[in-house]
Amino acid sequence: MIYLDNAATTKMSQTAIKAMIPYMDCIYGNPSSLHSAGQKANEALTDARERIARLLGCEAKEITFTSGGSEADNQAIVSAARIGERSGKKHIVSTAFEHHAVLHTLNKLEKEGFEVTLLDVGENGIVLPEQVADAIREDTCLVTVMFANNEIGTIQPIEEIGQVCRGKGVLFHTDAVQAAGHLRIDAKAQNIDMLSLSAHKFHGPKGIGVLYARKGIRLTNIIEGGAQERGKRAGTENIPAIMAMTAALEEACLHMDENSAKLTALRDKLIAGLSKIPHSVLNGDAEKRLPGNVSFCFEGIEGESLLLLLDDKGICASSGSACTSGSLDPSHVLLAIGRVHDIAHGSLRLTLSEENTEKEVDYTISAVKDVVEYLRSISPIWRDLVSGKKEFIIK
Amino acid sequence: MALYSEKVMDHFRNPRNVGVIENADGIGEVGNAKCGDIMKIYLKIENDIIVDVKFETFGCGSAIASSSMATEMIKGKHISDAMNLTNKAVAEALDGLPAHKMHCSVLAEEAIKKALLDYYKKNYIVYDSNVFHDCESCGHCCGD
Numbered sequence: 215m216i217y218l219d220n221a222a223t224t225k226m227s228q229t230a231i232k233a234m235i236p237y238m239d240c241i242y243g244n245p246s247s248l249h250s251a252g253q254k255a256n257e258a259l260t261d262a263r264e265r266i267a268r269l270l271g272c273e274a275k276e277i278t279f280t281s282g283g284s285e286a287d288n289q290a291i292v293s294a295a296r297i298g299e300r301s302g303k304k305h306i307v308s309t310a311f312e313h314h315a316v317l318h319t320l321n322k323l324e325k326e327g328f329e330v331t332l333l334d335v336g337e338n339g340i341v342l343p344e345q346v347a348d349a350i351r352e353d354t355c356l357v358t359v360m361f362a363n364n365e366i367g368t369i370q371p372i373e374e375i376g377q378v379c380r381g382k383g384v385l386f387h388t389d390a391v392q393a394a395g396h397l398r399i400d401a402k403a404q405n406i407d408m409l410s411l412s413a414h415k416f417h418g419p420k421g422i423g424v425l426y427a428r429k430g431i432r433l434t435n436i437i438e439g440g441a442q443e444r445g446k447r448a449g450t451e452n453i454p455a456i457m458a459m460t461a462a463l464e465e466a467c468l469h470m471d472e473n474s475a476k477l478t479a480l481r482d483k484l485i486a487g488l489s490k491i492p493h494s495v496l497n498g499d500a501e502k503r504l505p506g507n508v509s510f511c512f513e514g515i516e517g518e519s520l521l522l523l524l525d526d527k528g529i530c531a532s533s534g535s536a537c538t539s540g541s542l543d544p545s546h547v548l549l550a551i552g553r554v555h556d557i558a559h560g561s562l563r564l565t566l567s568e569e570n571t572e573k574e575v576d577y578t579i580s581a582v583k584d585v586v587e588y589l590r591s592i593s594p595i596w597r598d599l600v601s602g603k604k605e606f607i608i609k
Numbered sequence: 610m611a612l613y614s615e616k617v618m619d620h621f622r623n624p625r626n627v628g629v630i631e632n633a634d635g636i637g638e639v640g641n642a643k644c645g646d647i648m649k650i651y652l653k654i655e656n657d658i659i660v661d662v663k664f665e666t667f668g669c670g671s672a673i674a675s676s677s678m679a680t681e682m683i684k685g686k687h688i689s690d691a692m693n694l695t696n697k698a699v700a701e702a703l704d705g706l707p708a709h710k711m712h713c714s715v716l717a718e719e720a721i722k723k724a725l726l727d728y729y730k731k732n733y734i735v736y737d738s739n740v741f742h743d744c745e746s747c748g749h750c751c752g753d
């Protein structure tokens with residue numbers, strides 16, 4: 215099996231697995247307990263928090279452990295909204311291609327009377343700091359822009375956007391779920407007030423994540439209950455997952471440069487190979503993209519059948535077609551960069567990890583070529599395009 | 610992937626009757642690219658019998674499988690049998706489709722009906738217009 219869906223989730227590293235085992239069978243106490251078993255667990259929790267803080271360039275007390283990226287996004291946005299509305303600020307700036315964890319939270323706030331401006335991301339999938347500056351109003355309480363996009367991999371100018379927000383006194387949150395462990399993050403230096411990450415995107419376990427919130431930012435609870443996480447996130451801490459996430463993030467950050475160089479080479483080889491398929495187009499900027507992200511649209515075919523046939527050839531991939539999104543519309547990300555419906559249905563996302571090899575990339579290029587060619591051969595649209603009855607959208 | 614039955618996967622992987630019939634007696638195309646499925650059916654009809662049928666489909670796995678199964682079900686049959694083919698029968702023959710994929714079987718039924726309508730019209734055969742859906746306005750699609 216060739217696994218090329220690392221943006222969906224990753225395999226846990228041996229380091230992460232080994233890091234969690236002692237906290238399941240030896241140090242299994244509840245960190246809130248007074249006895250020594252509990253206190254040992256509490257020490258581990260403190261240690262993990264400090265290590266994570268060091269990796270993100272912030273302080274331990276600014277770290278809240280959550281159930282993952284979605285919860286962290288929800289809590290960051292709702293918290294900023296509650297802070298804002300206390301002084302009558304009910305406007306939020308974001309982008310059209312955020313993850314649904316962000317967009318759906320914004321929808322919820324809109325129903326409460328908040329106003330949301332979603333910025334255009336252009337054909338290359340990058341929002342400009344000037345756009346953010348222009349969109350900020352007197353009553354803006356939050357800017358939330360993702361660090362890197364999960365479908366097309368484009369990297370946003372986070373530090374500059376942070377600077378704009380800092381200058382205007384507006385809180386800045388970034389969903390760094392796809393960036394953490396892959397791109398350099400330094401909360402202080404990059405002017406980030408709040409940041410979300412999720413362990414399963416960097417070879418850690420699923421169901422655990424982090425919300426960083428600069429000190430002084432009052433968090434609003436999403437989960438009510440006990441006094442864990444300074445009373446801001448109830449529920450007995452998932453110590454095994456927290457320890458594994460910490461180990462995984464340390465490992466990813468330690469090897470970031472070499473991993474990035476390796477992935478970038480594989481990525482560019484894959485992009486070069488797939489670009490040779492006629493009437494195909496790369497989605498998102500070719501350079502300002504995650505080292506492991508490849509996203510294409512192929513005219514005349516539909517993404518789900520492409521995925522199924524690739525799966526038959528042992529390749530695990532993903533698509534933004536309507537049929538795979540479970541809705542009638544193709545991915546909002548592809549629509550946001552201006553791909554029309556007809557084209558967006560024929561999308562393919564391949565996301566690499568350090569474990570992939572050049573041989574796998576070669577095989578994948580030829581497999582995708584074959585499958586696209588086959589699906590075009592049975593597609594009535596393709597016939598119309600080739601015969602000139604219809605005009606190609608992708609030249 | 611367990612999304613689909615073995616039957617669906619078989620018809621998807623090895624679709625029957627793929628292709629084009631030159632000088633077909635009836636052609637029907639339904640769906641649109643915006644929604645992500647288009648089906649085109651070609652019929653060869655002799656003495657009211659469908660002697661040959663081919664299809665081309667742009668769409669997901671279940672769309673391709675539904676076209677394949679539907680063409681198998683009408684090949685060699687009388688046109689009145691083809692007229693009576695329902696999307697439910699196609700879905701059942703495929704051992705079922707996931708609920709959100711049922712519209713693929715609807716497309717197959719409609720594509721066949723549209724091809725038959727084309728045949729009737731071309732040959733000045735009187736038909737009952739009530740049995741034909743207005744395919745352009747039906748609700749199976751994302752409705753632009």
Ligand SMILES: Cc1ncc(COP(=O)(O)O)c(C=O)c1O
Nearest residue numbers: 282283284313315364391392412
């Ligand atoms: C950009 C982005 N944000 C948020 C999430 C949600 O993270 P989680 O699955 O940990 O809730 C994901 C992953 O699915 C993501 O890619």
